[in-house]
Amino acid sequence: MTDPPVRTGNEADRKRIAALEAQVAKLSRINAALIGRVERATDLHGTAFSLFETAIALEGRVRDRTAELEGAMDTLATTNAALAMARDEADKARRRLADAIDSIDEGFAIFDSDDRLVLANQTYVSLWPEAADIIRPGAHFSEIISTLARQRVPLAALAAPDAWVSDRLARHRIADGGQAIALSDGRWVQVNERRTSDGGIVAIYTDITDVKAAEARDRARVLAERAAVLQATLDAMPHGVALFDAGKKLTAWNGPLLTMLKLADRGPTAADRVASHSAFTAWSRLVLPGVADVGALDWLAPGSAESVHVAALADGRSLEVHRQPMPGGGMVMRLDDVTQARAAAAAIAQRKSDLEALVAERTAALEQARNQAITANSSKTRFLAAASHDLLQPLNAARLFVSALAGRRMADGNRLLVSQASSALDSIESLLEALLEISRLDAGAIQPEIRPVALAGLFNALTGEFALAAQRKGLTLHVTPTDAWTATDPRLLRRILQNFLSNAVRYTRAGSVTMTARHVADGVEIAVTDTGPGIAHADQALIFEEFRRLTTRSEAEEKGIERGMGLGLAIVQRAARMLDLKVDLTSAPDAGATFAVTVPATIPQAREPDTDNMRGSAGVGRATVLVIDNEPAILAGMSAMLAGWGCHVLTAPDGAAALAAARRRPIDLLLADYHLADGVTGDAVVERVRDACARRIPAAIITADRTPELKDSLTAEGLAILTKPVKPAQLRALMGRLLA
Incomplete structure (x- = not known):
């Protein structure tokens, strides 16, 4: 281990000792000056008494100064003793630090703010035997790594030592993390560097060769497992697969490929015959004549598009070859015997052709039937128009005659007959109108015209239409005002609501009929509620059928209600279906009924004058x-x-x-x-x-x-x-x- 420079105590102790030494020197000079003065001094009058007095005074002052000097010397001695103890403790601490650093398994080094080595342990030196001569306090970091680069110690320095030095210096200056360095002798060293508070760098060097070896073994095991899975996957494929690397060497293949190449029975070294792309192509010319000759096995350069080629073999089989370049170079090739598939495709094509002919024949028949249906429907529409005219003409004449009679003065008996005739005409007129309307709806003669409709105007018109009928029966007609708008056919919607109100007024003996409109999730729900006899749940689906009436004539007379023709709700159902509207019924016996239709909501439009009213x-x-x-x-x-x-x-x-x-x-x-x-x-x-x-x-x-x-x-x-x-x-x- 290298020793750091020795320092004598801390700065405060040094300053204090220096001050005491200066004070002692000053007192010594004063004492010498006083003694000299005494020796040279003379009494102005030459008397011995003056000299004595002066000597006495000087002695006292010297004694005082001497006492101060002795105190200063004692203090200096104490300080020197403390300084010596501090130096001993510092030496002990330094030795303990050095022992601790030397005991660390990792290499340890400290560089000062000038990037010069301050301290390093023996492990650090042993990591770099090639630079052991220069690793001493004061050595610059760049000098150490340049020596390592020249000696080709790092693996990366074998090819570009200058580049490695530049990169290592850059990472060293950052000093904020770890770096793994691969050495040319196979070792790996992990370097972790951090900045100190005074701008220096502390570095720890760890030999991670064993860790890297374990990682390499793990990677090898994973690669082996993946290779096994890949091989198992390739073997499970029904078609032959060959994988070539960038050097055009065969690196992976499967059993079906060897079978296609007639190598399956030639032992474990059979693939050696096709170990390269050129050998593969040459062998294929022998066992698969016709494939290689048309270029289906040619090499694909990187970046080429995937190639699919179908080749006809000499024995009548068809072989489909897929080639695709690999991202890192190389090529994967797939060979598939598509003889049966092509035969099946041909059969399917023939079947498709037969079916297309059959479909064309059936389509022609359907087209003919459609044209006949259109012709029949057109004929039906013309018949309905003619029937409407022919049926309504005499009815119209009868209505006119009855109206003319009603305006004349006549006996009460005759007026009753005219009234009954008018009522009978009303019934016939309603029946004919309902029948003709159902016929037009079924024939498609009525086509909806969707446009914005203000429900307020429609409600006002229906109020005027049914107010008198409700009043005559003693019923209260409530129509709740609304500002809602809908997008629908106003004629068909009015017809639906007319039938709701007509049934409600007809079958309600006492109470009220209420029509409301409210916004719901699907649009606007328009409901007509009555206080009539109600409808049993089992009968609620039946009342929408033609001519379905739940009360007999005698029951209607007994209950005091009118008996309808059973066509109104059939018209409602057809009109709602044409407009794609939902009709709901809520009712129970003796609990009244609520018929509702939900129409799509729309934003209000500019109102136009209602010329119809x-x-x-x-x-x-x-x-x-x-x-x-x-x-x-x-x-x-x-x-x-x-x-x-x-x-x-x-x-x-x-x-x-x-x-x-x-x-x-x-x-x-x-x-x-x-x-x-x-x-x-x-x-x-x-x-x-x-x-x-x-x-x-x-x-x-x-x-x-x-x-x-x-x-x-x-x-x-x-x-x-x-x-x-x-x-x-x-x-x-x-x-x-x-x-x-």
Whole structure:
């Protein structure tokens, strides 16, 4: 072990001893000066007494100074003794420190702020026998590692000693962690360096050769295990696999590969025949003729794309070769006998072709059936339109005649008969409308038109429609105001709610009917609740079927409720299905019922005037009305009803008669049937009359055709529309609006 420089006590002791020595020297000089003065002094008067007195005084002062000097000397002696003890303790501590450092198994070294060696133990020196001559106090760190680099002690210094010195100096200056250094003789040294408070560096050097050897053994074991797993995986693969390293040497293979290469029965050294890529290719030419000749086994350079090649062998087999370059160089090759797979693929392709032909044949048949269905559906739609017209024409005429009779004075008995006839017509009209509506829904003749709808306007219209019916039965109709908006078809939604309210009013004997709207997670739930007899759970699914009525005629009369036709909820179900809406029913016997439909919510839109609810009757009783219809009964009925309202009525069965009537008298209003004779339409006749009169006469088209396309077409022409059978109140309101 090298010894550090010896230091004499601490700084305070040295300063104190120096002060005492200076004071003793000063007192000695004063004493010498006083004695000399006594010896030289003379009495001014030459008397011996003066000299005696002076000697006495000087003696006292010398004695005092001598006492002070003796005290200072005692203090100095004490201090010197303490200093000697401190020096002894320091020596002992230094020896103990040196012994402790020497007893450490790791190498230990301290460098000062100038990077010069202050202290190092023997273990540190033994780690670097090549630099033992220069490892002494005062040696610079760079000098030590430069010597090690020149001696090629570190493994990294064998190739680039200067680079290793530069890197080691950089890490040494940082001195904030550990570094493992591999030595050229196979040893490993772990270096841990830390800065001291005065800017120096403390370093501990540990020989970790055994640890590294253990790690190497562990890595070798892991690699061996991985190699075993890899080999087991390769052997489990059904296809042959060959792995070549960057030097084109065969490093891994499996049993199926040896079988394909006909080497499986040639012993453990069979793979030596294909130990390199060139040998592999040469042997494959012998046992797999045709594969190597087409380049399927060629070497792939790093960065090349994966290659897949199918080669036909001379014996009729097909061999698929996959080649893929390895990231670090080398190549992996996979050989797969795809003879059966290709045969199966060919069979599948043939089967696919057969199926495609069959599908094409079936598709053609289905297309033909579809076209027939479309034709049938179109025919059904045309039939429905014709049936609607033919069925509603006589009904419309009967309605007009009954309305005309109701406006005349007659005996009470006759008025009762007219009322009963009107009620019977109402029932027939409701039944026909329901049947036709179901038919149109089933035939797809009604297509929804989704648009924003304000529920407030719809609720107001339904309130006006059912308030009188509820009042007549003594029921209270509650319609909760709402500002909710939905996105749906307003006609179909209104039809759903009309059926809810109609059933609620019909089957409720006493109490109330309530309609509400509230926001829920799925949108807006519109509910109609009544205090009627309720519906048993077992019957709740049945009431949505056509013509399903839960009460007999006698039960209805006994309970004092009306008996419906059993079509309203069937219409509700079809309309809701068309709009993709959810309909719910909550009910129990004697507990009333709640029918609800949930519609999608949307943001409020700018409101438009509700022209459908604008009503007026100004000028109806003074108007000249030209009625155009090819049915004499309709003309007679309209004439009777309009004349009862005070109108001057002109009638025409076709366009020519309409033009002739318009020339005889100025016309205030045109009412034309849409379907006239010989394919002529009412809107065309209205246009001819307007042209002949050279003015735009107010006009309305009366039709049994309720298709959206016709409505849009007539609306675009600026014509009002009224559907058959005509309700007198609706006709009078429409005439009032047109004549206003």
